[in-house]
Amino acid sequence: MITSIKGGEKAIDASHQLLSKRRRGDPNVAQLSVEQIREQLSLAVDRVMNEGSLYDPTLAALAIKQAEGDLIEAIYLLRAYRSTIPRFGFTLPLDTASMIVRRRISTTHKDVPGGQFLGPTYDYTHRLIDFALLDGCDDEDGLPLPDSDQVEDLHLHHDAGFISRTGLVEEELPDDSQEVADITRSPLTFPSTRDQRLQNLVRGDEGFLMALCYSTMRGYGRNHPYVAEMRHGDVSVVMEIPEIDLEAGIGTVQITECRTIHLTVGKSETPPRYTRGYGLLFGHSERKALSVAVVDRALRGAEFGEERRYPAQDEEFVLSHSDSVAASGLVQHLKLPHYVDFQAEQQLLRRLREDYDKRASEALAKENDDA
Amino acid sequence: MLDDLALNGEAEEYSYGFLDEQTKRMIRRAILKAVSIPGYQVPFGDREIPLPPGWGTGGIQVTASIIGKTDCLKVIDQGADDTTNAVSIRRFFARVARVNTTESTGEATIVQSRHRIPERPLQDDQILVMQVPQPEPLRRLVTSEVETRKLHAFARYGLMQVRLYEDIARYGNIVMSHDYPVRVHDRYLASPSPVPKFDNPKLHRSRALTIFGAGRERRIYAIPPFTDVRSIDFDDHPFERQKWQSCCARCGAEDSYLDEMLLDDAGNTQFVCSDTSYCNDRLSEGASR
Amino acid sequence: MSDVVKPVLQVNGLTKVFDRRLACQDISFTLHRGEVLGIVGESGSGKSTLLKCLAGLMPPDAGNITLSLPDREECDLWRLEEAERERLLPTILAIIHQNARDGLRLDVSAGGNISEPLMTNGHRHYGTLRSVAMEWLKNVEIDPARVDDLPQTFSGGMQQRLQIARGLVTHPQLVLMDEPTGGLDVSVQAKLLDLLRRLVREFNLAVVIVTHDLGVARLLSDRLMVMQSGRVIETGLSDRVLEDPRQPYTQLLVSSVLQV
Secondary structure, eight states: OOOOSOOTHHHHHHHHHHHHHHHHOOTTSOOOOHHHHHHHSHHHHHHHHHHHTOOOHHHHHHHHHHTTTOHHHHHHHHHHHHTTSOOOOOBOOOOGGGOEEEEEEOSSSSSOTTOOBOOSOSTTSOOOOOGGGGGTOSOTTOOOOOGGGSOOOOOOOOGGGTGGGGTOBOOOOOOSOSOOOOTTTSOOOSSOOHHHHHHHHHHBOHHHHHHHHHHHHTTSSOOOEEEEEEEEEEEEEEEEEGGGTEEEEEEEEEEEEEEEEEEEOOOTTSOOEEEEEEEEEESSOHHHHHHHHHHHHHTTGGGGTOOOOSGGGOHHHHHHHOBHHHHHHHHHGGGSOOHHHHHHHHHHHHHHHHHHHHHHHHHHHHHHHHO | OGGGSTTTTTGGGSBTTBSOHHHHHHHHHHHHHHHHSTTOOEEOOOOOOSSOTTSSHHHHHHHHHHOOTTOEEEEEETTBSSSHHHHHHHHHHHHHTOOEEOSOTTTOSEEEEESOOOSSOOOTTOEEEEEOSOOOTTTTTOOOHHHHHHHHHTTOOHHHHHHHHHHHHHHSSOOOOBSOOEEETTTEEEOOOSOBGGGHHHHTTOSSEEEEEETTTTEEEEEOTTOOEEEOOBTTBOOOOOOOSSOOTTTOOSSSOEEEEEOSTTOOEEEEESOHHHHHHHHHTTOOO | OTTSOOOSEEEEEEEEEETTEEEEEEEEEEEOTTOEEEEEOOTTSSHHHHHHHHTTSSOOSEEEEEEOOTTSOOEEGGGSOHHHHHHHHHHHEEEEOSSHHHHSOTTSOHHHHHHHHHHHTTOOOHHHHHHHHHHHHHHTTOOGGGTTSOGGGSOHHHHHHHHHHHHHTTOOSEEEEESTTTTSOHHHHHHHHHHHHHHHHHHTOEEEEEESOHHHHHHHOSEEEEEETTEEEEEEEHHHHHHSOOSHHHHHHHHHHHHO
8 A cells, every 4th residue: 555655743753753862872872962072073063153154162062963963954053043042233343463373374475474373284184094093092181282382472464464565466455334244134135245245155065165166276267366374263352332332352253264365467457466365264164264265256256357157256156056054955855745746747748748759650650651 | 293193103004105006007007108198198097195185196196106215205395395295295205105305406316396396407317296286288278178188189279379369469478477388299288287487498308207297187297308398489479487686595596486585574575596405505505695 | 174173072962860860861062162152941951960061060971071172182071080180170161150159269359369270270470460360350341450359349240250250361261151140230241241252252262151041142152052851952053043943942932032
């Protein structure tokens, strides 16, 4: 007997129980704590905070736990939670120049004023599985840092401090006086503005953005990026509190900031120069920061008279498909029942097929006549 | 780094040069073919290795396939031995191939490089291995691989020339400063890898074999010794290398590629040789500004 | 007879099958230097397929396309090695597409567009290329001062003339035109036809022109070939075919045009 998938209330409950069971895994293995995830899987936490558009490492860690490590699912959890919290104001723009730097590199010069700080990075590790970690008896106390390497208060000028003086680089946005868009409150419009785009990209799926960035580097819309500066560290968040007429620090956040510069010969009426791409991300998210910066620049083509030809240059393509929550939703909706439209389409197909068969047999008959 | 890891003491379990012998043979065959057809991009089966694609894996696989215990390896990035990626690759080979390494161009039997060709002319007994991100010189004009392979097969390079024409018509100059395409032995158009065009003439009739490895794009190509290598240009707009107003602030060299060093936040700079080995050699020979 | 000039192009029994349908069936004709052959017929009659076979873009299933060129032996286009065919074609053949955008590089200046075929054939002198490009702009009645402008800034008629300049700059032996005036305004069409007529005479071109517009066919071609369902149903001097059509289908074509 064929049973239809109907009245699934019981089925849904049972499914959720199975989910909890699978999430817990083998009960003989100790349960993961949210703190462990937050402290030991911090890069996953960072990704969830970025795409979830909420800076809360503990909640992000909880979402990862709840989603069994499915980061897109965790991002969705955080997004949904975000809808429930009131907004009570805006902070002042982050002063990233006064960041307490954990890592800072520039690729355009061998050394830069203020120095390069390699900091924590996988860049120069050799990718060999470290079996020492398997025993769980790994560096229990963390690798002790030599005192001299302890993070100091480093107030470093941005690349603007050195590269801009060459006069060959586009000025960064001169002022913060214009109102900033908020794509989480009002929908994106096309043509879009740069603030809208940057917000969209930060929330966008890391894999998608990386692939777009990669495509530009493989010829699908080349834009010649150099990393003028990549920095990662802590910045204070400051709020203006009008009631007491004071600016108050309300905490610090970890961020990654990437500035790229791109050779742009441009239109005949503008001077040839380096133009800019920019990416600002929560946590330590260099791959994404780079991708955002390069795609940001790719999407600025209209400003420099560039032809829009490839996916990464097409704002409607990029911005409408970047969101992992939206994409995952629609892709997975294919698992929903679709039998009503399937029935309608089948009817149509049958009719088309009949027409085709008729034409084919007629043609065959004619051919035989001719011969 | 390797010292910290489990590989410690187990290095013998890895094949010499990290890659297994069959992979090395496959890569050597690709190299032989590349040498036989100068400038032609030979596809090869790229392997994952402990460094990420785009960071020199093509060059590393070439080096791993040709290196032997008697070799002496020099690795440079941007002309310098002390740049982080060069250090990382040198350490990798010191460990997995147990070879001597050097910072002196003259002592090396294999030089693996990214973005520079050493100033000191390489000799018959030296091999230059270049790391290549994009082996296809036509890729900037034509995205499709099917299309570019056809253009190479028919040696139809008018399109590349159009690019030069457009540059001159629009800007009065050819606007390419690095990765400047060359015609190898009057047949294949090839990328010299992203070296400054300053380095292009060094490839022409070089005494050393140059092997180009592009891991991510899975291609190996080569320029055998004494091969004609011509940077593309027009008869009335001949190819030119970069020139500087100043000489090296350390060694006074006037014939080398110079890096602009930032001295402070005020934008003060000075120029020094990008090839650290060349600069040091000159200094130890008593040259100075 | 042996010192009679051979036709540039001889087509013999050309046949092409698509999806069990004969797109071109047993087509034969010859074309001499200085001669314009018009191929007319409605869409689906096989004329574009024929043109693609002639252009080296699509191999026929049967038949020969024989080229007689000065300084080389007679050859069958589709029996040449692919590499040889690809090397030969750009030096002897030009295709003028209906849509100028298919025949031009839109992101390359007018001068670059005209110079590309020369550069493909090995020319390496910027100054000469540029002056040739400007001369050709004059030839097709475009202001040479626009040599550095992108085709996007040109009108439809100008783009078509630019495409013609790009096609003819190498002095090809054979020119294939696919509805060259299609999609243009009537007044622009007239001007373009004048230009084409002048160029054909001036450069003594051998031209195959595919069109469904009998007016264009009458103005440009010496001889006409009428196609229907993949077959040539009538052929002859243009005046004869148009004034005294013998096949019912041709009569229908002609009368429908005259009624307009």
